Amino acid sequence: MIGARTAIIGVLASLLVAGAVKQAGAADAFRQxxxxxxxxxxxxxxxxxxxxxxxxxxxxxxxxxxxxxxxxxxxxxxxxxxxxxxxxxxxxxxxxxxxxxxxxxxxxxxxxxxxxxxxxxxxxxx
Known part of the structure; x- marks a missing residue:
């Protein structure tokens, strides 16, 4: 049970990081x-x-x-x-x-x- 919780937390953390990276990339899309x-x-x-x-x-x-x-x-x-x-x-x-x-x-x-x-x-x- 603890292993499953850890896996779920790991997946959620990965999704949050991926979302943050995607947003940072979108912000970088601006050019002067x-x-x-x-x-x-x-x-x-x-x-x-x-x-x-x-x-x-x-x-x-x-x-x-x-x-x-x-x-x-x-x-x-x-x-x-x-x-x-x-x-x-x-x-x-x-x-x-x-x-x-x-x-x-x-x-x-x-x-x-x-x-x-x-x-x-x-x-x-x-």
Missing amino acids: LKGREITAKFAGQEFTDEVHFAEVFGRDGSLSAISMGKRKAGKWRVVGDELCRSHERDEPRCHQVWISGTKVQLRQPGIDITEDGVLQKPAARN
């Missing part, structure tokens, strides 16, 4: 976009978390955002290998762009907080 790739991916698209915010990146460098029900206008551009956004009177904020499929993370070196969302065709909003 370079300048031209950022422009190609973002122009004409919407970056959104599908709940709190949505930003539409116009092909002309315009930026139309809605965040927590408030609309803002701004501009966007790519500087080096970073996406830079400025809303109305705000200073530009630049981020590295990391992508995995449609999932996007905007990262700033040295800061552990990311802006997470997806890229998609702009949704119709009122």
